[in-house]
Amino acid sequence: MVDKKLLNYMYNLERFGIKPGLKTISKLMNLLGNPEKKLKAIHVAGTNGKGSTSSMIATILQESNYKVGLYTSPHLIRFNERITINKQEIKDDELTKLILKIKELIEKNKLNPTFFEFTTALAFIYFANKKVDYAVIEVGMGGLLDATNIINPIISVITNIDFDHMKYLGNTLKKIASNKIGIIKKDVPLVTSERNDLIKEQIREKCLKENALYYNINDYKITIIQSNINQQIFSFEKTIYKLNMLGEYQIYNACLAIKVCLLIGLSTPIIKKGLEKSFWSGRMEIVNKKPFIMLECAHNIAGIRNLKQFLNRNFHEIYLILGISNDEHKLSMIKELLPFAKKVIISKAHYKGMNPKKIAPLIKTNYQIIPDVKIAIKKAMNEHLDIPIIVTGSIYLVGEAKELFS
Numbered sequence: 001m002v003d004k005k006l007l008n009y010m011y012n013l014e015r016f017g018i019k020p021g022l023k024t025i026s027k028l029m030n031l032l033g034n035p036e037k038k039l040k041a042i043h044v045a046g047t048n049g050k051g052s053t054s055s056m057i058a059t060i061l062q063e064s065n066y067k068v069g070l071y072t073s074p075h076l077i078r079f080n081e082r083i084t085i086n087k088q089e090i091k092d093d094e095l096t097k098l099i100l101k102i103k104e105l106i107e108k109n110k111l112n113p114t115f116f117e118f119t120t121a122l123a124f125i126y127f128a129n130k131k132v133d134y135a136v137i138e139v140g141m142g143g144l145l146d147a148t149n150i151i152n153p154i155i156s157v158i159t160n161i162d163f164d165h166m167k168y169l170g171n172t173l174k175k176i177a178s179n180k181i182g183i184i185k186k187d188v189p190l191v192t193s194e195r196n197d198l199i200k201e202q203i204r205e206k207c208l209k210e211n212a213l214y215y216n217i218n219d220y221k222i223t224i225i226q227s228n229i230n231q232q233i234f235s236f237e238k239t240i241y242k243l244n245m246l247g248e249y250q251i252y253n254a255c256l257a258i259k260v261c262l263l264i265g266l267s268t269p270i271i272k273k274g275l276e277k278s279f280w281s282g283r284m285e286i287v288n289k290k291p292f293i294m295l296e297c298a299h300n301i302a303g304i305r306n307l308k309q310f311l312n313r314n315f316h317e318i319y320l321i322l323g324i325s326n327d328e329h330k331l332s333m334i335k336e337l338l339p340f341a342k343k344v345i346i347s348k349a350h351y352k353g354m355n356p357k358k359i360a361p362l363i364k365t366n367y368q369i370i371p372d373v374k375i376a377i378k379k380a381m382n383e384h385l386d387i388p389i390i391v392t393g394s395i396y397l398v399g400e401a402k403e404l405f406s
Contacts, residue, residue: 002092006099007079013115020145025117029150031105032121035128039069041151042260045139045183046159047176048302049193049253052245052280053159056257058136060274062086064266069127069135071148073116076282076399077406083123085130098122116140120147142169144182155260156183156212158192159253161199162302173199181206189213191259193252215263217255224251229314239268242276246284248313249306254278282398284310287405291381292388295402297395299325304333307392311340319389321376323347323397326354333393334362341365342387345380347373349396373400 029036044054051072058070068086075081080089102121106113113121120140127135137153139146161177169176177199184190184206194200195218207214217236225240226233232243234251236258243254254275261271282297284307298307311318320341324333338344344367346356356369370376373391380389391401 002079002095002099006096006103009103010079010099010115010118013113013118019114019117020142022145022147022150024111024113025120025147025150027109027111028102028106028113028117028121029124031109032102032125035125036151038128039124039135039137039151040133041135041137041153042155042157043137043139043148043151043153043183044157044159045143045146045180046157047162047164047180047300048306049159049249049256050138052250052283053157053253053256054136054138055280056254056275056278057157057260058134059087059278060257060261060266060271061134061136061264063274063277064270066133067131069123069130069132071120071123071127071135072138073119073140074395074399076395076402081281082119083126085127085132090126094126095122098126101125114147117147124151139180139183142176142182143180145179146183149183152185153183153188155263156185156188156190157256157260158183158190158194158203159256160192160194160302161196162300164300164302174202177202184210184212186210187212189215189263191215191217191256191263193217193256215259217252217259220255220259222251222255224248227251227313239272241272243278244276245278245280246286247306247310249309250283282395282402285402287402288381288389291384291386293377293381293405294388294390295398296390296392297398298333298392299395301333301336304336304392307390308336308340311337311390315340315388317342317387319380319383319385319387320344321347321373321380321389321391321401322359322393323349323356323373324354324359324393325349325352325396331359331362334359337392338363338365343367343380343383343385345370345376347371347376347397349373349394349400351396353394353396373397374404377401377404 058068061068083090223235298304348371
C-alpha cells in the first residue's frame with residue numbers, strides 16, 4: 001500500500017485551491033525533464049463524457065496492441081485509478097517513488113503546485129518512463145489554463161460544452177466555451193460532438209485561426225438502432241457498432257472515439273472490438289440486478305438530463321438515493337429527477353457533500369435523510385419495493401457507493 005502520509009501530503013495540496021494557469025506546471029515539467037514532450041497524446045476536454053470518451057479511445061488503441069496510458073480524474077475509490085496503462089492501475093510502489101521524487105523537487109525549488117498540478121506531473125513522468133505508445137489525457141477543468149494543456153497532442157477532442165464550474169470558467173456558455181476551446185492547438189486536428197450552433201461557430205473560428213482540421217461527428221450520419229437497458233446498437237457512416245455502456249449520450253461519445261481512431265489510422269474491425277469491450281465505472285453502471293441498482297455520476301444539469309432521458313426510456317418510477325456537492329446552483333438538478341421518484345433518500349458524500357437539510361425543502365415526495373450512502377443503499381434494498389434504485393448526484397457519493405459492490 002501507498003504510505004497514507006504520502007497520500008495525505010498530496011491531498012493536502014488542495015489547500016492551495018484551484019489556480020488556473022500553466023506557470024507552475026511548466027516549471028515542474030522543466031525540473032522533471034519535460035516528460036510531456038515524449039508523449040504521443042490525445043487530449044480530451046468537454047463538460048460531460050470526457051472520461052467515457054477517453055476510456056473508449058484507450059480501449060480501442062489497446063485492442064490494436066498499443067501500450068496506452070490513460071489519465072483521468074477524479075477517482076472513485078483509489079487514487080491509482082487515475083493513472084493506468086492498458087487498464088492496469090499504477091502500482092503502489094511506483095506511485096510512492098514518484099510522489100517522493102516530485103515532493104523532493106518542489107520542496108528544493110520552493111514550488112507550490114496544486115493537487116491537480118502534482119498529479120498531472122506524476123502521470124506524465126510515469127507514462128514517459130513506461131514508454132507508452134499513446135497517452136489519452138483527460139482535462140481536469142476547462143482547457144486553456146488546465147495543467148494538462150502543456151501537452152502538444154496529435155488530436156484534440158471536445159465532447160460538449162455546458163454549464164459547470166462557473167466559479168472558475170464563467171457564467172455564460174460563451175465564456176465557458178472560450179476556456180474549453182483553449183486546448184485547440186496549431187495544426188492539430190479537433191474532433192467534437194458539440195451541437196449548439198453558437199458554440200460550434202466559436203470552435204470553428206478557433207480551428208481556422210490555428211489551422212486545425214475541424215471534425216464534428218454530428219455532420220456524419222448517425223443512426224440509433226437499439227438503445228435499452230441491455231445494449232446499444234448504432235451506425236456511424238453506415239457501419240454498425242455495438243456498445244455495452246448504457247445511455248444514449250454514450251453513443252455520441254462512442255462516435256467521437258470512432259472518429260479519433262479512424263484519424264489515427266485504425267481499422268474498423270479493431271474499432272468495433274474495442275468499443276464492445278469499453279467500460280467506464282460509475283456511469284450508468286448496473287452493480288446489482290435483484291434489486292436493480294445503478295450508479296450514475298450525473299453531477300451537473302447536463303448529466304442529470306442524460307439520466308432523465310435514460311429513465312424515460314426504461315422506467316416509470318425509481319427509488320432515488322441522492323447527494324450533491326456543495327454548490328448551491330446544483331440544487332436545480334434535483335427537480336429534473338423528482339417526477340420519477342417514488343421514494344427518496346437524501347445522502348451526503350464525505351468529501352464536498354452538501355448538507356441533506358439544505359436539499360430536503362425541495363423534495364415534496366416521500367423522503368428521508370440517511371447521510372451515509374452505504375447505509376442508505378442497504379435500507380433501500382431491504383424494503384423490497386421491486387423498483388430500480390438509482391444512486392446519483394455526485395461523483396464522490398457514487399465512489400462511496402461503489403465500495404459496497406467492488
